[in-house]
Amino acid sequence: MEVKSNNITVERTKRSKIDQVDFDNLSFGSVFADHMLVCDYKNGEWGAPSVVPYQPIELEPSAKIFHYGQSIFEGMKAYKDDQGGVWLFRPEENQKRLNISAKRLAMPELPKEIFMEGLATLLQVDQEWIPQTKGSSLYIRPFMFASGNGFHASPADAYKFIIACAPSGPYFSGKVKVLIEERYSRAANGGVGFAKAGGNYAAQFYPTQLAVQKGYNQVIWTDDNTHEYIEEAGAMNIFVRINDTLITAPTNDRILDGITRKSILDIAADEGIETEVRKITVAEVINAAKDGSLKEMFGAGTAAVVSPISAFGYKEVDYNLPELDQSYAALLKKRITDIQYNRGDDKFGWRYRVL
Template sequence: MKNEVLLSIPIEKSATSKITNVDFENLTFGSIFTDHMFVCDYKDGAWQTPQIVPYGPIELEPSARVFHYGQAVFEGMKAYKDEEDQIWLFRPDENFKRINKSSKRLAIPEFPEEFFFQGMKTLLQLEKDWIKKGIGNSLYIRPFVIATQGSVLASPANEYRFMIICSPAQAYYGGEVRVKIAEHYSRAASGGVGAAKAAGNYAAQFYPTNLAKEEGYQQVIWTDADTHEYLEEAGTMNVFFRIGDTLITAPNDDKILDGVTRKSVIAVAERNGIKVEVRRIKVDEIVKAVKDGKLKEIFGSGTAAVINPILGFGYKGEKFELPKIENSYANLFKETITKIQHNEAEDPYGWRYKV
């Protein structure tokens, strides 16, 4: 990771700031954005000079290929401020590698490493007052790239725009979460784009998730497209199951997103002597485990919530509740990871990145 590259990025400062009008005690996730954004265009076969400009609308042709063929990928990251006013990122090298992996899968040119890191650092230093101290407070960072060339020819675009926008965030709490295990719909198919953080993956989830909500569930645990026998992801998160004292999660393949938080949970578990199995998991195994009283926990892992416990699930007309337990794995992982993120604990893994 080239974290010492000195790259001068032109900055056009906003004439006024919106920050005085923001109620940081009552934030709706992803609805308020900071004063500036990072922009870099690709044309003539190369990424052009990046710049930081005031946050605002962008102009695109109605024929821009992102609208017609969905060439769009993104990342989700957070910046944290400790009690010494130092700003930290959490494993940003993984996000950088993943957005380029996603881009490659959608035939989008990969973004230069020095542009990514220096651009983000410059933007965060400019917006440092938007990052609030305290566990749970953060600045959500959304890097993304879209096809901007005006043409409805069904082929990869020749022009793209890479951008980074930022949104202040509080502790994410989704309330009590119960999920429906999918019997018909799938998140991704073998050979598809499930391992890419492609915008279309999320659009395709909305309809079956709405159907689940009509039945009283908050999310869906997706099953494999071939047989619907194997569990894959929970909503927009990787998912973990605790049977007895063993933690189980599905393996990464071309259907499952290589989650940064997922990797971190596995590392923390192994360091704490918790047995981890990365393998395919049948729905029938989980149903049997809950009926036998051996299923202790299910939780999702992701950037927004870090860890999101799941209290119960439905499958084929049956509903199952999980036991309430003390000293849960979910709490251990969330506390360990959030303290590292906020520089309130040692980082034996080398995950923190100082801005």
């Protein structure tokens, strides 16, 4: 499906930065493309979106984003195939989830056409920024924040929606070692854990720093009440394979409804892999590690797609996972990335053509 719009103004940069970029050695999310999409909400309605050169944002000190944290975002990628075609992966799911997050944070929902047409227009303008180096893609960050002014603790009266892009290499290189959290929580019942709110991620940083100081890469989050149940891995959903069954926690107020997570469940079913969406206790994972039935653990999300876990720690004890020649993680990652890069069959209709 191709989206074109005549309703979006485009101001091109006078000088591209693309010649300063080493596309063979890209880190994640640290180099930014020439343009961004901007759209403002004022006087109770969304204005006309425009594509402009990537530039700083001017805000007053009284802008409510600084005081009350009304900020949400999405994470997406654009992929270029061997013939130069440009593709997205399930972008309408990102659009829907952005509005779910907006509603929870008392922010205005964004019309679908602004999101989809704006995204397509931006990628058409910056298509040369989409890398073709193996494992690389154009990371896309749609986000919205409160730009209205005032110190009163209430929703803002103005908001800004932006899409910015960054050509990026792999998020993680190799497997990761994680620590199962016993004290801190990522989110709580009735809270905003299911939304992609900036504050969720800010609250993760301190516990993650403590884990890194102990030699781990990330934290496995447990439930806020008892810390008995596995919930997420870092900023990703988590999957646990016990024997030949793949298990992941059900989504709820605390767990993000990940697009990669949903895709993995569908692909696993297509591959004949038994899956269970249910609560899984830390004790079950520990016992499976001890008796050898724990075969794999991996995180799943847009940035890393699938990130295998090599070991986890709990109560000062580390548990190593076995090295498998034919892992579910490798199989599922290949199926997803083959769809994303237009290398394989897309029986689910997830691939979305831009150019």
